[in-house]
Amino acid sequence: MKPARFEYARPTNLVDALILLRDHRDDAAILSGGQSLVPMMNLRVASPQIVIDINSIPDMDEIAIDGSTLQIGARSRHNDVLRSKLVQQHAPLLSMALQNVAHEAIRNRGTLGGSLALADPAAEMPACMVCLGAEIVLRSADGSRSVAAADFFRGIYDTALEPDELITSIRIPVFSADWRFVFHEIARRHGDFALAGLAFGRQYNGEIVQDCRAVFLGVEAFPRRLIEIEQAFIGTNLNDRGTIEKADQLLASSLDCLEGGEYPTEYRLHLAQQLLVRCDSEAFDENRR
Amino acid sequence: MNNTSLDDTIAISLSVNGTNVSARVSPRGSLVDFLRHGLGLTGSHVGCEHGVCGACNVIVEGRVVRGCLMLAVQADGAQITTIDSMSPDRYVLALQQAFYERAALQCGFCTSGMILQAAELLRRNETPTREEIRDALSGNYCRCTGYHAIVDAVQTASHALNATPSGNRLPG
Amino acid sequence: MSSNGAGKAAGYIGKGMPRAATRRLVSGRGRYVDDISLKGELHAAFLRSPRPHASFKILETTEAKAVDGVIAVLTVEDIETVCGPWQCTLANAPNLFSPPQRPLALQRVVFQGEPIAMVVAMSRAQAEDGLERIVVEYDDLPAVTSIEDAIAGEARTHAGAPSNLALEYVQSTSGVELAFDKAAHVVHQRLKFNRKTGVPLEPRGILASYDPADDAMLVHASHQMPHQLQLIIADLLDMQLNKVRVICPDVGGGFGIKMHIYPEEMAVCAATKILGRPVKYVADRIESMLSDVHAREHVVEASMAIDSDGRISALKVDDIQGLGAYSVYPRSSTAEGFSALRAMGGAYKIEQFSARLRSVLQNKVMTGQYRSVGHPVAVAITEALIEQGARARGESSIVFRKRNFVKASEMPWVSPAGGRMIDLSHYECLDKLLILSGHAELERQITVWREQGRVVGFGLASFVEFTATGAEGYGRAGVLVSSQDTVIVAMDPTGMVTVQSSAAEIGQGIQQGLAQIIADAVGLPIVSIRVNLGDTQASPHGGGAWSSRGAAITGEVAWQAGRKLRAELLSAAAAILQTEAEQLDLVEGDVIEKPSGRARMTVAELSEMIQFRPYDLPEGLRPQLTVAHGGGRGGDTFLPTNGVQAALVEIDKMSGKVVVLKHWVVEDCGRVINPLLVDEQIRGGVVQGIGEALYEHCRYTEDGQFASGTLADYLLPMAADMPDVSVAHVETPYSGSVLGAKGAGEAGACAAPAAILNAVNAALAPFGGSVDTLPISPVAVLRAMGALQGVAA
Numbered sequence A: 001m002k003p004a005r006f007e008y009a010r011p012t013n014l015v016d017a018l019i020l021l022r023d024h025r026d027d028a029a030i031l032s033g034g035q036s037l038v039p040m041m042n043l044r045v046a047s048p049q050i051v052i053d054i055n056s057i058p059d060m061d062e063i064a065i066d067g068s069t070l071q072i073g074a075r076s077r078h079n080d081v082l083r084s085k086l087v088q089q090h091a092p093l094l095s096m097a098l099q100n101v102a103h104e105a106i107r108n109r110g111t112l113g114g115s116l117a118l119a120d121p122a123a124e125m126p127a128c129m130v131c132l133g134a135e136i137v138l139r140s141a142d143g144s145r146s147v148a149a150a151d152f153f154r155g156i157y158d159t160a161l162e163p164d165e166l167i168t169s170i171r172i173p174v175f176s177a178d179w180r181f182v183f184h185e186i187a188r189r190h191g192d193f194a195l196a197g198l199a200f201g202r203q204y205n206g207e208i209v210q211d212c213r214a215v216f217l218g219v220e221a222f223p224r225r226l227i228e229i230e231q232a233f234i235g236t237n238l239n240d241r242g243t244i245e246k247a248d249q250l251l252a253s254s255l256d257c258l259e260g261g262e263y264p265t266e267y268r269l270h271l272a273q274q275l276l277v278r279c280d281s282e283a284f285d286e287n288r289r
Numbered sequence B: 001m002n003n004t005s006l007d008d009t010i011a012i013s014l015s016v017n018g019t020n021v022s023a024r025v026s027p028r029g030s031l032v033d034f035l036r037h038g039l040g041l042t043g044s045h046v047g048c049e050h051g052v053c054g055a056c057n058v059i060v061e062g063r064v065v066r067g068c069l070m071l072a073v074q075a076d077g078a079q080i081t082t083i084d085s086m087s088p089d090r091y092v093l094a095l096q097q098a099f100y101e102r103a104a105l106q107c108g109f110c111t112s113g114m115i116l117q118a119a120e121l122l123r124r125n126e127t128p129t130r131e132e133i134r135d136a137l138s139g140n141y142c143r144c145t146g147y148h149a150i151v152d153a154v155q156t157a158s159h160a161l162n163a164t165p166s167g168n169r170l171p172g
Numbered sequence C: 001m002s003s004n005g006a007g008k009a010a011g012y013i014g015k016g017m018p019r020a021a022t023r024r025l026v027s028g029r030g031r032y033v034d035d036i037s038l039k040g041e042l043h044a045a046f047l048r049s050p051r052p053h054a055s056f057k058i059l060e061t062t063e064a065k066a067v068d069g070v071i072a073v074l075t076v077e078d079i080e081t082v083c084g085p086w087q088c089t090l091a092n093a094p095n096l097f098s099p100p101q102r103p104l105a106l107q108r109v110v111f112q113g114e115p116i117a118m119v120v121a122m123s124r125a126q127a128e129d130g131l132e133r134i135v136v137e138y139d140d141l142p143a144v145t146s147i148e149d150a151i152a153g154e155a156r157t158h159a160g161a162p163s164n165l166a167l168e169y170v171q172s173t174s175g176v177e178l179a180f181d182k183a184a185h186v187v188h189q190r191l192k193f194n195r196k197t198g199v200p201l202e203p204r205g206i207l208a209s210y211d212p213a214d215d216a217m218l219v220h221a222s223h224q225m226p227h228q229l230q231l232i233i234a235d236l237l238d239m240q241l242n243k244v245r246v247i248c249p250d251v252g253g254g255f256g257i258k259m260h261i262y263p264e265e266m267a268v269c270a271a272t273k274i275l276g277r278p279v280k281y282v283a284d285r286i287e288s289m290l291s292d293v294h295a296r297e298h299v300v301e302a303s304m305a306i307d308s309d310g311r312i313s314a315l316k317v318d319d320i321q322g323l324g325a326y327s328v329y330p331r332s333s334t335a336e337g338f339s340a341l342r343a344m345g346g347a348y349k350i351e352q353f354s355a356r357l358r359s360v361l362q363n364k365v366m367t368g369q370y371r372s373v374g375h376p377v378a379v380a381i382t383e384a385l386i387e388q389g390a391r392a393r394g395e396s397s398i399v400f401r402k403r404n405f406v407k408a409s410e411m412p413w414v415s416p417a418g419g420r421m422i423d424l425s426h427y428e429c430l431d432k433l434l435i436l437s438g439h440a441e442l443e444r445q446i447t448v449w450r451e452q453g454r455v456v457g458f459g460l461a462s463f464v465e466f467t468a469t470g471a472e473g474y475g476r477a478g479v480l481v482s483s484q485d486t487v488i489v490a491m492d493p494t495g496m497v498t499v500q501s502s503a504a505e506i507g508q509g510i511q512q513g514l515a516q517i518i519a520d521a522v523g524l525p526i527v528s529i530r531v532n533l534g535d536t537q538a539s540p541h542g543g544g545a546w547s548s549r550g551a552a553i554t555g556e557v558a559w560q561a562g563r564k565l566r567a568e569l570l571s572a573a574a575a576i577l578q579t580e581a582e583q584l585d586l587v588e589g590d591v592i593e594k595p596s597g598r599a600r601m602t603v604a605e606l607s608e609m610i611q612f613r614p615y616d617l618p619e620g621l622r623p624q625l626t627v628a629h630g631g632g633r634g635g636d637t638f639l640p641t642n643g644v645q646a647a648l649v650e651i652d653k654m655s656g657k658v659v660v661l662k663h664w665v666v667e668d669c670g671r672v673i674n675p676l677l678v679d680e681q682i683r684g685g686v687v688q689g690i691g692e693a694l695y696e697h698c699r700y701t702e703d704g705q706f707a708s709g710t711l712a713d714y715l716l717p718m719a720a721d722m723p724d725v726s727v728a729h730v731e732t733p734y735s736g737s738v739l740g741a742k743g744a745g746e747a748g749a750c751a752a753p754a755a756i757l758n759a760v761n762a763a764l765a766p767f768g769g770s771v772d773t774l775p776i777s778p779v780a781v782l783r784a785m786g787a788l789q790g791v792a793a
């Protein structure tokens, strides 16, 4: 279980990395935390001709607040994001979700950008980014663009990333104080990729739900906002316990559940429904405090 | 014979357990393979090579990482600590003693990774609960012990450390 | 207590002591196979069949040979010049059908992952590069995957074979049908056990080095029985036995996985013989999952007849066991089925018994002996029937159990399944467990929890585990597996003792156990004893580590060896001190005078004199400082142990996941040599059993593709999901030995699945549902709760 041969490059600035990427495109692999790429190479599921290690490029792991936007460098390690005071303050959803990502040693190395680029349907970060309406900043030798998370994820391990592009940072809008977010997931064992998870947020005006975000992970091929479900909550009084039942009903028609050997689609749907109930009641309790 | 060559290599220099090392490594070689076979430091083990078992844990720049998921070339310039270190810090020492006394190991294959991971926990949280210990060690498989004794040993080490405070406390 | 002094001398025996050897292991100074290198070593990798059943042709190897670093590409034709095929046969089951097996497949592959070709290179990575260049053409044949398909027999595991049935065995006492006819209650249970595997954290590995000048071979292997491996290597490679030296250094766990003959290990021995250079192969995790023996694939149907007095009158069992493509060599995969049958009915006095065992071949990797061989199957089915029987009678299963236990006064009793029940303590263990678990209070608590809407259940499982298999177990099958050991005890001139034995250390702690036994047997401080194991050159032939035999068999031999040395020392001392040996004692290394307790000399002084100044000894006295004792157990081919386990589980209503809140074990392994180590054996086994009950599954797709190749797919128990495990003991020494020790290594794994299964079904009972498949999937649990539409897949 050893990787095939590859060439190794460790550019010390972004431009050099981008030029390498442009020159090698699909033959290249970006090495960020390596917690997904290296296992794939060990298994020879991935055999890039050249590995471009971005770990020596300066400034790619900064976490900063810029006005009303939280900016997280793509190479920020999961544990650094998890323990960041700025993140806890401005995007608590991420701090909650990251506790469910893998284990200490993996989180010490794995990165936010890597997780988004990989786009595992069961991963926590992609769903959170969609939920928070993050912008994913991409750079290529030709320039830079920013893609809304909602448009970035396209399918199982499929994203809007072009072969010559690198994720450099993630920009997350800071939500006003009347928003409440919760995150829950169900994994077979502690730290496993989720069987199903939900990133959920609601904005309140008194007891009335003003706005809502609901994004599942592990349930469908890629994370997306479930507009129908969100709509079902908007405008309702949070004491109206009938809403959740309606929303739960809606899930059956809204979701296109993944099917995987041991877990039939109806099981994932069941988990999704349970998670919605749980997140709803928790956001409810939270708001009452 | 014309085909008995090894892979092309890249020069790296790093510090391993306090000793400066310069070596040439193949880009595709993992850090743990380099430590084990290049440097003969066989204290870290290889149990899965896909990041799941934790037997290969080593400390890179003060953080526990999977030695099987880092390339040796990536360790260029880094400070590495392994269980083989002749001067373990007080956390590792306390854990080694507690694991021994509590029989918190059987075959010992998981032990190096387990101890390094537990040391990281104790550095961050001096008095972890059983639950916190189980949580922190959940990325380290032990097939022999069933974990109960390991949790006991980490608690014992934590008590021992708190009973003998010392200046050798690492930040964060 | 025995007359021989084992009880009286007990200074170290019975004492919970850490293992001296683990000082090395906690500092990273263990030496496992992959930590050992020989100059000039090469690395092997195997091309494995991606197909479960196909005829194949290797079209092209020249490109592979040209890959950088590749030294050789070997196929079956090359290997067969030096290593013959093997075939599993059993003298006492002559109808067993299992075709010959080779290090590399010949023309036809019969399971996915079967090795086809071997590349030997300067590095493992380069060997793997070579694999990618070998061109093979496959012609698919229909594959047999499930047990049901194997029985149906439309496709054949081995093309052209008459059927997939490797073995069928039936037995019955005469009154079974009558008992069922007259029964007041008859209960049925079907259980399906999915394949699991042992996953020792250190994968299998071997480093073999052949010396053509001497026609000798040095083998380092991660194996549980160095001598068995040595014998088979010599046989298959046609070498003289004493020219094959096998060293098993530190072994990173075994659990039964490392006691078989595997194609890869034999191919490596062949390769070093062909190439004349050391060859190393360490399975990577994917290969381990795919090629280590799996275990416990069974579909069992059983019924129990209960008479109007609430006594179990008969038990009927029909077990179909999946073997994989071959019956594993040399011990036979069918041993698991037979082991399960022998343990059926476990702790209960059931006079009428009938059983049918069918062992079927499948296009999957072999199954084989894995920790607690077959017992978990028997215990799960028996204990599920017990719960059902109690329910049918409307009484507590504790009462039902107690009515039916084999009583001490009834022992020895040979069960119709063939187990000789002796020195067992079912009542004591159950009573102790009920106290340990606070059962009465717990039942009240469970009622409260249920009222609060929690889904919780408590499950019990009594068990009998047969350990420390004696000579007749394999002897009568004509299988060359030793159940005996030799222990050599040698005192050096400083009074220190070095011990050699054919037992093997795989983490279970026998090295420490032997040291404690010998320290007591001789009368020495424990620090003076050093026990060396695992080298065929240092120790005469013997059994190694299997069947929890170390304390019961090797320990007993060690005691005898120690007593011999003691006798030598005391008679020498007596001659020197001009007294009688009976007037002296040896305590902690001092020769003392009875009854005053006055120290007369130390063993170091004595030993030095014997070694360097024999002329000062009385005429004719030639004390032996090195003594050996060998042997095994005579009676009781299978040494029974017993115990009770209990689990408290909670079901997560959201997901159907089972959470084990707490687990308890009370077990009786006779004399406990070292309680610290025994407790951890139990705990480790319990957690493997919880894995079996809840997580572990070697999954194959319907068309025979292995789907549990990584540790992300094959779920092992992890720290965060496991409970604390309370352990207590009842000690009923084995009456047939001096020490009275029995096996303890497998008791944990033996009954944990049964306890969990009973606990889960207890939790599900209020919903009117139940589960009958291991591992218990959350999906099945939700279905049993009526919380999920659709029927079980």
Ligand SMILES: Cc1cc2nc3c(=O)[nH]c(=O)nc-3n(C[C@H](O)[C@H](O)[C@H](O)COP(=O)(O)OP(=O)(O)OC[C@H]3O[C@@H](n4cnc5c(N)ncnc54)[C@H](O)[C@@H]3O)c2cc1C
Residues within 6 Å of the ligand: A029, A030, A031, A032, A033, A034, A035, A036, A037, A038, A039, A074, A075, A100, A101, A102, A103, A106, A109, A110, A111, A112, A113, A114, A115, A117, A118, A120, A122, A123, A124, A125, A161, A165, A166, A167, A168, A191, A192, A193, A194, B050, B051, B052
């Ligand atoms: C045992 C284990 C358990 C895990 N459990 C979880 C879990 O529960 N949840 C979870 O979400 N993840 C889990 N992971 C995955 C882990 O979080 C990874 O770290 C993460 O998915 C990928 O991040 P990385 O930085 O390691 O990326 P890498 O492995 O370096 O790269 C992954 C992919 O992304 C590409 N890439 C990386 N960075 C960039 C970039 N900046 N721009 C463009 N492309 C890039 C790479 O080329 C590669 O294709 C687990 C991993 C392991 C080994």
Ligand code: FES
Residues within 6 Å of the ligand: B045, B046, B047, B048, B049, B050, B051, B052, B053, B054, B055, B056, B057, B066, B067, B068, B069
């Ligand atoms: S070997 Fe690295 S995690 Fe298992």
Ligand code: FES
Residues within 6 Å of the ligand: B104, B105, B106, B107, B108, B109, B110, B111, B141, B142, B143, B144, B145, C201, C252, C253, C507
């Ligand atoms: S002691 Fe063997 S794996 Fe932990």
